[in-house]
Amino acid sequence: MAREVIAEQLSVEPYRVTQITGGLKLLEKFDKLKPDVILMDVMMPIMNGYDVCQEIKQNPARSHIPVILVTALNSREDMLKGLETGADEFLSKPVNGAELRARVRTMLRIKNQYDSLQSVMQLREDLAHMLIHDMRNPLTVATLYNNILLKRNQLSPRDKEYAVLVRDGLRNLAGFLDEILTTAKMEEGLLKPTSQPNDISQLITNVVEGQREVARLQGLQLMLDLPQERRSACIDATLFKRVLDNLLSNAFKYAPDQSQITLRLRYLGDENNIPHTPSFRLQVMDQGPGIAPENYDRIFNKYEVVTLKQSGQEQIGLGLAFCKLVVEAHNGRIYVSPNLPQGAIFNVEM
Known part of the structure; x- marks a missing residue:
């Protein structure tokens, strides 16, 4: 069989080669095997090599592991399909032993460089x-x-x-x-929200009252736009307050003097929430310099902050990455939109 031939060709190298009889079994045993390089036939039963490769590459914890597809298919379309699924290399059948070992060495070198960088x-x-x-x-x-x-x-x-x-x-x-x-x-998965029913309007009011003096000293108007109706949502109150403190602090830094910052709360749907459906939307609206549309997603990525600041983008910081983590831990989402004619709106749906 092809896998036995490949294993034999690699036997001259100091590798531990494990043979798996199908893509599904590979996925089942993946975490136990902890492979450094994967050589995989395109034509396999149940799940073909393209599907297995795509499954591996879509998992953030596995996407860095090199995948070499071994195939008898030589058309340009087949290669493009493999690249689209995330394959790192291709080998054509019949497999040449010297070429096989050279490709594996290259992939191992890349994997080792990645591991060193992570360390x-x-x-x-x-x-x-x-x-x-x-x-x-x-x-x-x-x-x-x-x-x-x-x-x-x-x-x-x-x-x-x-x-x-x-x-x-x-x-x-x-x-x-x-x-x-x-x-x-x-x-690292070491901290999870401790969610309990909380009056959202009251939480927001408490945070705003604690920030009014800061706003006054900076010459800013801090406005509240809350619905008359009171509703509860199941959230971690401590983490939610930190999110709101961050968003307000961010707005204070970049809002021009005598401008207005508004917090608006709106309820979504009815009180009997469908699981994983947001029950409210909180908006922090400022009249600052705003965010360039191409940076709407990047500002929440902690690894992009330095690059964005060097490029002149204002109204960003590591606090936004924290906000994103907290909101997503509540199965919510945070995003930014323009506050016309000037400024930004930070939207939190939870």
Whole structure:
């Protein structure tokens, strides 16, 4: 059989070759096998090589593993179909041993480079998390002494205003550090939302009241547009508040002086929600510089933030990636749209 011939041709190399009798069995045993390279015939029973390759490449945890399709089909259409499903290489039958070993070596080199890069990135993230933990102690001390100054009531009105700004800045910094750690935990599946029924209007009102002084000091009008009816939604109140704090903080940074920021809540559907269907839409509307349409998706990707900032895109930050993780963990979605004639609308549906 073809797989036995290929296994024999690879036997001269220091590889551990495992033979699987079909695409379905490969998918079933995938996590246990942990392959570095996959050689697969196009013509297989039940699931052909194209379908299996597509299944592998659509899984983010497996998409980096090289797939070599072995086929007797030599038409341009067949090769294009294989590329569309994510195949990394092709070998034509009958398979030449020297060519086979050369292709496998190339794919292994690419896989090893990917693994090395992942290790470096993981090391950098681990170091960043250690730094964040180390920053918490001096941040706590600064917050403590600033609060003591505020409680003594011995400051002049102007100094007190400055101390309030310092307090709010320290609070935002602490929240930012917490978000980085929370984001890492959520990405690793170590933290899941603790959802309970909550009055959405009341949660939004509480957050806005806590931000009114910040808005006033920055010369901004903070407006609420809430329906008279009260409804509950099953969400993690703590994480939801952090999402809203982030979106408001983002709006405050880029809104021009004397402009208006509006929070609008609208309920979707009836109170007897269908599972996984959003029950409300929250919009944070500003009159800032806005977001370029080509960046609507990119601003929520933490790996795109530096590139976007270097290109001059404003109104972005790591907080938006945190918001996306939290909203999607609630089976919701977050997206941006234009606030004509100027500004952006950040929409949260949960």
